[in-house]
Structure formats: C-alpha cells, structure tokens
Amino acid sequence: MDVVQKIRDRSAAVAVVGLGYVGLPTAAVLAARGFRVVGADINQAVVASVNRGESPIKEPGLEELVRKAVAEGRLRAVTSAREATQEGDVVIVVVQTPIDEEKRPDLSALRSALEEVAAALRRGHLIIIESTIPPGATRNVIAPILESSGLKAGEDFLLAYSPERAIPTRTLEEIQSNARIVGGLNEESARAAAALYRCLTSGEVYQESVEVVEVVKLIENTFRDVNIALANELALLCEAMGVDVLRAINLANKHPRVNLHMPGAGVGGHCLPKDPYFLINEARKRGLKLSLIEAARERNDSMPLHVLRKIEQALKSRGKSLSSAKVAVLGIAYKGNTDDTRMSPAEPVVRALMERGVEVISHDPHAKQDFGGRFSSNLKEVVAGADVLVILTDHDEYKRLSLEELRPLLKRDAVVIDGRRILAREEVERLGMDYLGVGC
Numbered sequence: 511m512d513v514v515q516k517i518r519d520r521s522a523a524v525a526v527v528g529l530g531y532v533g534l535p536t537a538a539v540l541a542a543r544g545f546r547v548v549g550a551d552i553n554q555a556v557v558a559s560v561n562r563g564e565s566p567i568k569e570p571g572l573e574e575l576v577r578k579a580v581a582e583g584r585l586r587a588v589t590s591a592r593e594a595t596q597e598g599d600v601v602i603v604v605v606q607t608p609i610d611e612e613k614r615p616d617l618s619a620l621r622s623a624l625e626e627v628a629a630a631l632r633r634g635h636l637i638i639i640e641s642t643i644p645p646g647a648t649r650n651v652i653a654p655i656l657e658s659s660g661l662k663a664g665e666d667f668l669l670a671y672s673p674e675r676a677i678p679t680r681t682l683e684e685i686q687s688n689a690r691i692v693g694g695l696n697e698e699s700a701r702a703a704a705a706l707y708r709c710l711t712s713g714e715v716y717q718e719s720v721e722v723v724e725v726v727k728l729i730e731n732t733f734r735d736v737n738i739a740l741a742n743e744l745a746l747l748c749e750a751m752g753v754d755v756l757r758a759i760n761l762a763n764k765h766p767r768v769n770l771h772m773p774g775a776g777v778g779g780h781c782l783p784k785d786p787y788f789l790i791n792e793a794r795k796r797g798l799k800l801s802l803i804e805a806a807r808e809r810n811d812s813m814p815l816h817v818l819r820k821i822e823q824a825l826k827s828r829g830k831s832l833s834s835a836k837v838a839v840l841g842i843a844y845k846g847n848t849d850d851t852r853m854s855p856a857e858p859v860v861r862a863l864m865e866r867g868v869e870v871i872s873h874d875p876h877a878k879q880d881f882g883g884r885f886s887s888n889l890k891e892v893v894a895g896a897d898v899l900v901i902l903t904d905h906d907e908y909k910r911l912s913l914e915e916l917r918p919l920l921k922r923d924a925v926v927i928d929g930r931r932i933l934a935r936e937e938v939e940r941l942g943m944d945y946l947g948v949g950c
C-alpha cells in the first residue's frame with residue numbers, strides 16, 4: 511500500500527524527530543488524529559517526561575493532549591531517531607537550526623538527525639522537513655545526506671519541506687488551523703506531504719516547489735522582524751519628541767492599508783532574531799546586500815540597550831550610583847505567556863546591569879533563569895527595596911499587576927520602566943512613581 515493511502519486511512523505510523531516547541535505539539539496532535547506516533551529526542555529528560563505522559567514544555571493544552579495520547583498508547587518517545595524512523599512510514603524532522611557566531615546557518619543538529627534517519631531509510635518512506643532552513647538546503651544539503659543510504663530522493667523515497675507556522679502560546683490552535691505550504695522535491699513528494707497536512711489542519715494546504723517554499727518561510731519571519739523594527743525606530747523618534755508612539759500607531763492603524771507592529775524592549779525567541787540572517791547570508795553569497803533587512807536586525811537588537819540606557823538615566827537623574835542601585839526585572843521569557851527564554855531581550859539587559867555593578871533580581875511567572883543575576887519567583891521579594899522596576903515581557907500576569915500592593919515595597923522615589931507598554935501610565939503616576947515607557 512502506498513504512503514498516501516496509509517495516511518488517508520490512518521494506518522501510517524509517524525516518526526517525529528525533535529520533541530521541542532513544535533515537534534511535541536505536532537506529535538501530540540497527530541496522535542489525537544488517530545496516527546500511531548513515535549517521537550525521538552536526544553534529550554533523555556524530554557523522552558522520559560513524554561513517556562510519563564507529561565509535557566516538558568509549557569504550552570496551553572499540550573500537557574492534556576500528551577497525557578491522553580500516551581495513555582491510549584498512540585504516542586511514545588525514544589532517544590534514537592534511527593529507531594523512530596524504523597517504525598515510521600512518515601518521518602517529520604523538526605530540530606533547531608540556529609546561527610553560528612558569524613551569523614551563518616548552523617545546520618549541525620539537522621545534519622546529525624538526518625544521518626540517523628538515513629541509517630534506517632527504506633523504500634516508500636516519506637520524509638518531511640519542518641525545521642527552518644536556508645534557501646536551497648532541501649536539494650543541496652538534506653537530499654544528499656539521506657541519499658547516503660543508497661536510495662534516491664523523489665524515486666525510492668519521497669522528500670518534502672513544510673515549514674512549521676505556529677506561534678508559541680497558540681501552537682496547538684495554529685497547527686490545526688493555519689494554512690500550510692508544502693514544497694516537494696518532486697510532484698509526488700509534495701502530494702504525499704500535503705495528504706498528511708490535510709489530516710492535521712483545517713486550513714488550506716498549498717503545494718509549490720521546494721525552492722519557493724524555502725523562501726516563503728524566511729519571508730514570513732523577515733516581514734515580522736522588519737515591521738517590528740519600523741515600530742521600534744518610530745518609538746525612538748517619538749520618545750525624543752515627547753510624543754506617545756502608541757497613540758500614534760493606534761490611529762495610524764485605523765488606515766485600511768496600514769498595520770504597524772508593537773515597539774518594545776527587543777525581539778527574542780528562536781526564529782525572528784535568526785531567520786532573516788538566512789536570507790542575508792544567501793544574498794551575500796550572491797554579491798547582494800540586503801540593507802533594509804540588516805538594518806532591521808540591528809535596530810531590534812539595539813532595543814535591550816535602549817532600555818538599559820533608560821534605567822541608567824533614571825538612576826542618574828535621581829543622583830544614584832549604579833553600584834548602589836537595585837533593579838527589579840519583571841520578565842525573563844522572550845515573550846508573553848511562554849516559559850521559553852531563548853535569545854530573550856532580558857539576557858543582555860540583566861548581564862549589562864550586572865557588569866555595571868547593579869544589584870539585579872529578576873522574576874518570571876513561567877520561566878526560571880537568572881542570566882547571571884539573582885532570580886526569585888516571589889514577586890514581593892523581587893521588588894522589595896528596588897529603585898527601578900523594569901518590565902521586559904508582556905505576560906498576562908504583569909498586565910494584571912497590582913501596583914497598589916507593590917508600591918509600599920519599592921523605594922520612595924522608584925521609577926517604573928515599561929518595556930512592553932502594558933501598564934497604565936496614570937496609575938503608576940497616581941501612586942507617586944515616574945513612568946518611562948519605550949516610545950513615550
């Protein structure tokens with residue numbers, strides 16, 4: 511029976527290589543849709559957690575889905591991608607593809623996962639890559655590794671690229687409803703992968719050549735990064751002019767063809783800070799400079815330092831030295847309502863404050879990480895005696911912060927720096943504190 515038929519009648523077993531923020535939700539949803547799923551991850555703790563029916567990451571709804579899938583015997587995890595490949599008819603590879611110190615794609619995790627897959631590859635397998643990859647990688651990097659098995663891509667086994675498109679904190683919902691793009695090494699590969707995604711999402715499934723799809727994924731995240739950079743740049747100007755950028759953005763967005771993003775303390779996570787470099791790097795190889803995209807990256811990377819300068823100025827204006835000041839950092843995760851701290855803007859802020867001799871204590875309701883400073887999940891302890899309270903992450907818990915309760919714990923002349931513009935300025939000022947926000 512061919513793989514498309516097996517997908518349609520759910521008799522296909524699916525191997526998911528990489529049980530991270532996308533792999534595990536994908537594995538759990540496929541299991542809920544009736545597939546037998548074997549997940550593989552080199553992290554023993556992740557595998558053990560999944561096999562206990564527990565999610566190692568925080569993502570709304572995931573824990574419950576994993577528990578059910580494991581209890582019903584439709585999901586289990588192993589440490590060997592080779593073993594998972596042996597069991598699967600379809601293999602989805604979704605491992606991290608970061609950038610190296612020179613900001614070039616680092617495909618080492620992807621390569622080693624693929625070598626494991628290649629070792630168990632057989633005729634009729636459908637291999638789908640979901641990791642974000644540089645242009646041309648499916649044909650020039652991935653296919654050759656898999657073909658080291660002696661089998662030919664597109665003939666003996668099928669090979670497709672379908673980049674994940676789900677936003678953390680809404681991953682489950684988006685996996686099951688977003689439109690999906692599928693690039694095949696050939697028509698048959700695209701058709702087979704599209705059949706799988708039709709079982710996963712209620713959104714449209716579009717088929718294209720793999721070369722186009724590789725670029726599409728990078729365009730999506732670059733679009734967002736460049737737009738955030740525009741908002742950040744406007745925020746800096748408005749701040750200097752004494753105009754509130756949010757009031758301006760909200761009204762500009764009433765125009766039918768304008769949709770500005772939110773300025774803030776920086777852009778973190780494992781996608782936006784690095785995916786544009788996949789394009790920048792490719793362009794450089796071809797003698798092109800993507801100056802707009804490069805400038806956007808620099809602007810977004812500069813935002814944590816802008817917040818740092820605001821902290822320094824606030825202390826200076828009160829005649830306080832950095833080495834005798836206490837700063838309470840609220841928010842360590844890279845964005846609201848996640849426990850993910852990868853490339854979080856909080857890291858450069860905390861580290862720079864520490865270097866300047868500031869007493870830093872950070873808090874986060876979801877993540878636990880100190881970035882070299884002190885961390886506590888007790889908010890009152892964090893803000894007690896602080897000269898500056900700085901918000902770096904837009905967690906819902908911080909939007910509901912009871913400033914009234916915290917106020918007596920802070921220093922009398924404390925300043926609030928709102929890096930995500932989630933507090934009401936009037937409320938902060940009513941409580942007798944100065945309010946400084948990004949873009950106002």
Ligand code: SAJ
Pocket residue numbers: 642674675676677678730731734738771772773774775776777778779780781782844845846
């Ligand atoms: N941010 C802003 N202003 C905004 C929006 C976000 O400063 O207006 C900041 C956030 O605080 C965060 C960073 O940008 O630090 C990135 O957050 P995000 O929510 O924009 O994106 P990610 O990295 O969580 O997920 C993105 C998504 N891409 C797009 O929306 C185009 C998601 O759909 C992708 O699947 C994901 O990257 C990925 O894995 O590629």
